[in-house]
Amino acid sequence: WEASLLLGSILSATDPVAVVAALHSLGAPKKLATLIEGESLLNDGSAVVFFGVFLDMVASGAPDSSKQCPGIPPDGGCVTLYFIRLALGGPLLGGALGVILHMWIGWARGRESPVLEVAIVLVAIYGGFFVAERLHVSGVLAVVTLGIFATANVFSVMSHEGRHALHVVLSQICYSCNHVIFFVAGMISARFMWSQSECIALYKSPRSWLDLLLLYIMLHVFRTLVLAMFAPMLTRLGYGITWKEGGVLVWGGLRGAVGLAMGLLVEHNPYVDERISATVAFHVSGIVLLTLVVNGMTVDFLYHRLQPYPPNPFSMTYLRKSLRILEEECSTAIFERMLDDWFF
Structure with missing residues (x-):
């Protein structure tokens, strides 16, 4: 059970880079991309918390000093505090960094140097992430909060030239990082898929491939159930989701670099049984490949087929x-x- 819970926590983290890029190219409204991106960003805290707890349970031979919450099963109070520290500490740190960035950019604007403004923003982004990880809070949530604060307050302080230069630099960084992530994901997935444990080479077992296919199907089934469960809440909050939008949201739940990174942590943990680490690595890499290849390459076809936002018949007349x-x-x-x- 512990190994199954560990695998579930890894696969709960989505990474919809390819889907969001396809939606942008298709001209989909920002509402749909925001829902997909927001899910990916804001579930980082819970996914990492549960991953850390279940990894400690699987690595039963590890010393208590290396565990976030010692004991089997771990203490509920410790798990709660660990979750609060990651999920709330990251946004609090991001907000504090946003205030510092606002004052720093205000000072830099007087220097009339767009390059300096861009450098300050980059230092805040990467420095904030490393500081958050050093303080054992969620670095991703800290950067997300910093970005929200910057959009609301900081960018209005920047000069026009600085905003334009920052947009160009961040676009290039985003483009490069996306391609590097997929390249590294392909190498890691291939190594995971064809790795052999002491007992068995999983890729030679038909049962392993059948389990992988069933896992891929069940991920989409339960994702559909969860979305249907929370659809009334989204409607009350003002989003108003239709079944066609829900179909794109279900199909857009890709797994990528985040899951592979956690799979690497499992594989390199010396206290995890080799058969468990090989099984987790096989299924994580298989799900990543299936979602990237199948879902990522067919989301544009699904979007055109469902047409969640039909074109206005009078738009050409206008x-x-x-x-x-x-x-x-x-x-x-x-x-x-x-x-x-x-x-x-």
């Missing part, structure tokens, strides 16, 4: 009317200019 008015105004302006010119 466009043609606007272009006709613009053409008439331009022709009138050119004609008046010609009348005032001595040549004509």
Whole structure:
């Protein structure tokens, strides 16, 4: 059971980079991408907490000094405090960093140096993440909170040139990191899938592949049930989700770099039984590959098929009317200019 709970905590963390990129290219509203991205970002705290607790339970031979919550089963109060420290400590640190960044950017604007403003923001982002991890709180939640605070307060203080330069730099970093993540994910997945334990090479077992396929199906079944359970709450909060939007949300639950990173931690833990680590690595890498290849490559087809946001039948009429008015105004302006010119 402990190993199953560990695998579940790893696979609960989503990484929908490919789906969000496809939705942006398809011109989908920001509402849908925000729901998918928000789930991926804000469930980091709970996924990491449960992963740490279940990893301590699986690594029963590890000394208590290396565990977050010693004891089998771990103490409930310790688990609660650990969760609070990660889930609340990260946002609190991110808010504090946002206040510091606001004052720092205000000082840098007087220097009239867009490069300095960009450098300060990058230092706040990466430095905030490392400080959060050093303080044993969620670095991802700290950076997310910092980004929300910066969007609301900091960017209005930056100069126009600084905002433009920051947009260019962050876009390039995001583009490069996405490709590096998928490249590394492919290498790690291949090594996990074809690794052999002392007892058995899992990729040679038909039962292992059948279990992987069933796990892939059940992930989508339970994701559908959870979304259906919370759909009324989303409606009351003002989002108003339809079944077509729900279909895209279910299909957009990819697993990626976050799950692979936790799988690496399991594989390199010397106190975890080798058969358990091999089984976890096989299923994590298999689910990552299946979701990236199947879900990631077919989400655009599903979006066109469902059409959660059908095009406005009058949009082309409005466009043609606007272009006709613009053409008439331009022709009138050119004609008046010609009348005032001595040549004509």
